[in-house]
Amino acid sequence: xxTQQLPVSAPAPVAxxxxxxxxxxxxxxxxxxxxxxxxxxxIYQLVLISFYDYGQPQAAGAAxxxxxxxxxxxxxxxxxxxxxxxxxxxxxxxxxxxxxxxxGTALAVLASRVRAVARTLLFLAALGAWSTPAIAGSYVWxxxxxxxxxxxxxxxxxxxxxxxxxxxxxxxxxxxxGLVAAEVIWCSxxxxxVTMYAGIKAIPEEVLEAASLDGxxxxxxxxxxxxxxxxxxxxxxxxxxxxxxxxxxxQIYVMTNGGGVAGRNLVLNVYAYQQAFAGQEYxxxxxxxxxxxxxxxxxxxxxxxxxxxxxxxx
Amino acid sequence: MGVITAKSPAVKGRxxxxxxxxxxxxxxxxxxxxxxxxxxxxxxxxxxxAGEIQIANPKPWTLAPSLDSFQRVLTVSGFxxxxxxxxxxxxxxxxxxxxxxxLSAVALTRFRFRGRTVLLVMILVAxxxxxxxLTIPLFFLMxxxxxxxxxxxxxxxxxxxxxxxxxxLPFAIWMLRGFxxxxxxxLEEAAKLDGASRMRFTWQIxxxxxxxxxxxxxxxxxxxxxxxxxxxxxxxISKTENQTLPxxxxxxxxxxxxxxxxxxxxxxxxxxxxxxxxVLVQRRLVAGMSGAVKG
Numbered sequence: 001x002x003t004q005q006l007p008v009s010a011p012a013p014v015a016x017x018x019x020x021x022x023x024x025x026x027x028x029x030x031x032x033x034x035x036x037x038x039x040x041x042x043i044y045q046l047v048l049i050s051f052y053d054y055g056q057p058q059a060a061g062a063a064x065x066x067x068x069x070x071x072x073x074x075x076x077x078x079x080x081x082x083x084x085x086x087x088x089x090x091x092x093x094x095x096x097x098x099x100x101x102x103x104g105t106a107l108a109v110l111a112s113r114v115r116a117v118a119r120t121l122l123f124l125a126a127l128g129a130w131s132t133p134a135i136a137g138s139y140v141w142x143x144x145x146x147x148x149x150x151x152x153x154x155x156x157x158x159x160x161x162x163x164x165x166x167x168x169x170x171x172x173x174x175x176x177x178g179l180v181a182a183e184v185i186w187c188s189x190x191x192x193x194v195t196m197y198a199g200i201k202a203i204p205e206e207v208l209e210a211a212s213l214d215g216x217x218x219x220x221x222x223x224x225x226x227x228x229x230x231x232x233x234x235x236x237x238x239x240x241x242x243x244x245x246x247x248x249x250x251q252i253y254v255m256t257n258g259g260g261v262a263g264r265n266l267v268l269n270v271y272a273y274q275q276a277f278a279g280q281e282y283x284x285x286x287x288x289x290x291x292x293x294x295x296x297x298x299x300x301x302x303x304x305x306x307x308x309x310x311x312x313x314x
Numbered sequence: 315m316g317v318i319t320a321k322s323p324a325v326k327g328r329x330x331x332x333x334x335x336x337x338x339x340x341x342x343x344x345x346x347x348x349x350x351x352x353x354x355x356x357x358x359x360x361x362x363x364a365g366e367i368q369i370a371n372p373k374p375w376t377l378a379p380s381l382d383s384f385q386r387v388l389t390v391s392g393f394x395x396x397x398x399x400x401x402x403x404x405x406x407x408x409x410x411x412x413x414x415x416x417l418s419a420v421a422l423t424r425f426r427f428r429g430r431t432v433l434l435v436m437i438l439v440a441x442x443x444x445x446x447x448l449t450i451p452l453f454f455l456m457x458x459x460x461x462x463x464x465x466x467x468x469x470x471x472x473x474x475x476x477x478x479x480x481x482x483l484p485f486a487i488w489m490l491r492g493f494x495x496x497x498x499x500x501l502e503e504a505a506k507l508d509g510a511s512r513m514r515f516t517w518q519i520x521x522x523x524x525x526x527x528x529x530x531x532x533x534x535x536x537x538x539x540x541x542x543x544x545x546x547x548x549x550x551i552s553k554t555e556n557q558t559l560p561x562x563x564x565x566x567x568x569x570x571x572x573x574x575x576x577x578x579x580x581x582x583x584x585x586x587x588x589x590x591x592x593v594l595v596q597r598r599l600v601a602g603m604s605g606a607v608k609g
Contacts, residue, residue: 107345125345253543
């Protein structure tokens with residue numbers, strides 16, 4: 001142990017390395033400058049603003065800045081509404097993530113087992129849902145579930161659920177979040193479907209044949225062969241879904257008309273927006289932004305770490 | 315449907331259980347119908363005549379298709395202007411992110427220099443930063459740039475392009491890395507022997523070779539910019555004519571008095587460019603996504 005040699009890096013040709021360094025600088029400069037200016041600097045600013053009493057007068061330069069330290073955070077943590085919004089955000093995002101992963105993966109497995117015509121129809125429909133802009137999707141779902149003119153209420157009361165006539169889906173918290181989640185899953189499962197289908201197609205046929213020769217049923221080989229083999233892709237789909245669904249803004253804002261009556265259907269993103277731009281509490285809004293960023297980074301970080309050993313990620 | 319439906323060599327070898335597969339196919343088709351239904355409803359409602367939209371028992375078909383709703387959208391709101399604004403922003407984001415991320419991906423894959431690993435980790439982390447959470451500092455930053463350099467010509471649409479680049483560059487670099495890495499190094503050596511400069515090799519040989527990756531990147535960047543509602547809502551405050559589509563549709567939507575025909579017609583119009591873009595690149599999309607993952 002004591003005498004173990006330090007790993008010596010291969011003697012890189014010095015000239016090449018120097019040339020590479022200069023060339024890399026030129027190649028990386030445009031993107032690097034933009035990312036520093038539009039991502040790194042704003043993160044620094046976000047943290048900074050969150051420590052100040054930063055309202056409209058301060059933003060306009062008409063009033064001096066007052067350093068508050070962690071007061072904005074303290075105010076936030078003592079605010080009952082913040083905790084409610086946080087809990088709702090986590091629950092809503094979790095439902096959307098699980099929903100789109102389950103639907104997307106199940107349909108990918110299904111698509112790999114049917115003939116071309118059925119598969120084409122499914123993929124066409126999925127591409128259509130994927131292409132629909134968030135705002136257009138929100139409106140269509142709202143219209144389908146509209147209290148007075150919606151097809152869903154009409155159909156439900158038509159088949160005997162007469163209580164559903166003129167039912168307001170967006171009035172109650174549960175119904176509103178459920179409706180938004182359904183729309184989010186509808187437009188985000190296609191990404192999972194396409195990713196997982198590509199993964200399933202990449203599995204060598206011999207592996208599945210061997211499983212079926214050993215007597216494994218379709219169901220069993222899906223669980224024990226297919227899913228473990230597409231795990232790296234499943235992880236990417238999961239991370240993407242977490243990142244997307246945690247910061248849903250358009251759907252909540254549009255479908256619940258700005259977060260619902262008395263803000264019952266807020267998520268962190270909309271809450272931060274309203275504190276900052278409607279309430280002109282930029283300091284408080286920034287504190288919410290910091291909390292959201294930390295939460296998202298730690299969730300995805302933990303997930304990447306827990307999965308890293310079993311995948312080729314990074 | 316190209317890649318997606320290409321007959322897999324698997325079909326031949328697999329022992330076929332007919333009844334099971336038939337059930338699976340029926341389920342698939344039914345699910346496809348359910349997934350497509352909201353889109354069908356959107357287009358149908360856009361073409362329904364006024365008397366068939368806002369009624370208590372809507373029919374799932376129409377016998378008298380009409381263009382009235384489209385006409386209201388196109389004449390009343392200056393829709394064309396907003397459409398062009400959205401298109402300009404989204405295409406600018408696509409072109410800029412392709413060029414810049416490609417250069418970065420080449421540098422990070424092909425060149426050996428100090429700090430490369432650190433940069434890679436930073437880009438990985440940057441992908442997970444919710445750009446939406448940075449709305450407040452970005453809003454102030456854009457105001458500063460606009461105040462400091464009005465001659466620079468950065469109007470509100472320009473600020474949208476910049477913000478969307480902050481989102482699309484990290485994932486574009488990450489995705490293209492895999493494609494650049496897949497191009498054999500021997501090709502570069504051969505080009506060098508033939509006297510091609512590094513820049514020339516990068517653009518004339520490497521760039522066309524990573525086309526599937528470029529397509530996948532452009533789809534995701536386009537959709538993100540085209541869909542943006544939050545930043546358009548926050549940044550575009552001085553002039554209405556700078557609005558992009560997602561904001562413009564709000565005009566027809568009022569909680570108590572919504573013109574559903576116009577909302578559905580404008581939603582339909584807004585979906586068409588994305589659909590066209592998707593159809594153009596879908597053959598390569600699946601290859602693009604899986605290629606990025608392998609890289």
